[in-house]
Amino acid sequence: MPELPEVETIMSLVKRRLTNKKIIKTKVLNAKLRWPIETRKLRNLENETIKSVSRRGKYILLEFEIEKAILIIHLGMTGVISFTNQEEYKRHKHDHLLLFFDSFIFIFNDVRKFGSIHITQDLSEMFLIKNLGIEPLSKKFDGKYLLQLSKNKSCSIKEFIMNQKIVVGIGNIYATEALFLSKIHPSMQAKRLNLSKSKSLVSNIKFILQKAIKLGGTTIKDYVNAEGKPGYFTQELNIYQKKNCPIHKNNAVRNIKISGRSSFFCDICQKK
Numbered sequence: 233m234p235e236l237p238e239v240e241t242i243m244s245l246v247k248r249r250l251t252n253k254k255i256i257k258t259k260v261l262n263a264k265l266r267w268p269i270e271t272r273k274l275r276n277l278e279n280e281t282i283k284s285v286s287r288r289g290k291y292i293l294l295e296f297e298i299e300k301a302i303l304i305i306h307l308g309m310t311g312v313i314s315f316t317n318q319e320e321y322k323r324h325k326h327d328h329l330l331l332f333f334d335s336f337i338f339i340f341n342d343v344r345k346f347g348s349i350h351i352t353q354d355l356s357e358m359f360l361i362k363n364l365g366i367e368p369l370s371k372k373f374d375g376k377y378l379l380q381l382s383k384n385k386s387c388s389i390k391e392f393i394m395n396q397k398i399v400v401g402i403g404n405i406y407a408t409e410a411l412f413l414s415k416i417h418p419s420m421q422a423k424r425l426n427l428s429k430s431k432s433l434v435s436n437i438k439f440i441l442q443k444a445i446k447l448g449g450t451t452i453k454d455y456v457n458a459e460g461k462p463g464y465f466t467q468e469l470n471i472y473q474k475k476n477c478p479i480h481k482n483n484a485v486r487n488i489k490i491s492g493r494s495s496f497f498c499d500i501c502q503k504k
């Protein structure tokens with residue numbers, strides 16, 4: 233499943249291709265996604281120019297020159313964005329949406345159909361967007377912010393930082409790695425955070441996400457990014473799916489389930 237760094241990478245590729253480009257035609261090949269594609273709303277975007285491309289959480293946003301029209305793309309588990317020339321386009325089984333531009337076609341393909349395409353007028357009221365927590369790479373996300381929200385929270389620190397209402401885009405791998413670097417046990421109660429741990433956790437989260445973005449996104453099951461090249465971040469992981477702690481080389485990495493997700497940690501490095 234693409235996580236925030238992959239979505240950021242894909243977003244910047246989409247941005248390069250689509251900024252200031254006009255959609256000539258839209259074609260829904262299969263409206264069935266997590267929510268059905270609203271074909272009529274989509275048609276309103278024909279002959280409209282994309283003003284800007286950005287990211288909010290794991291959503292890619294295409295903003296149009298016409299007042300307040302925003303196309304929201306979510307890749308879900310297996311959504312793939314690709315581009316091709318009109319002459320070279322061959323329909324693949326799971327192609328859902330085509331956007332025709334003057335010299336190329338934008339294709340949204342999704343094998344497992346957990347992705348989505350929405351068109352909205354108002355992002356702040358949009359049900360998928362309005363409850364999202366802050367961006368992890370923004371200045372607002374700092375040690376004080378995280379500490380403030382952690383008070384009285386008895387859930388584990390790992391569940392807390394993965395809660396999209398607190399901060400967006402910290403998936404399982406990134407949470408696991410950031411907790412290791414911060415020497416915090418993944419099942420420590422969130423309310424036991426203090427300012428210095430909180431600051432360290434925030435700076436490690438930012439560090440890991442930025443590193444993953446630089447490396448073009450992570451790859452755990454042969455994930456391929458939008459340019460068709462595999463990411464390289466897996467080689468940089470310290471604890472996720474590792475056998476031994478990189479610091480205590482004779483100590484086996486433990487793996488417990490937290491909310492059903494594998495949580496790797498070193499019981500010498502990381503304390504509750």
Ligand SMILES: [Zn+2]
Nearest residue numbers: 477480498501
């Ligand atoms: Zn260790």
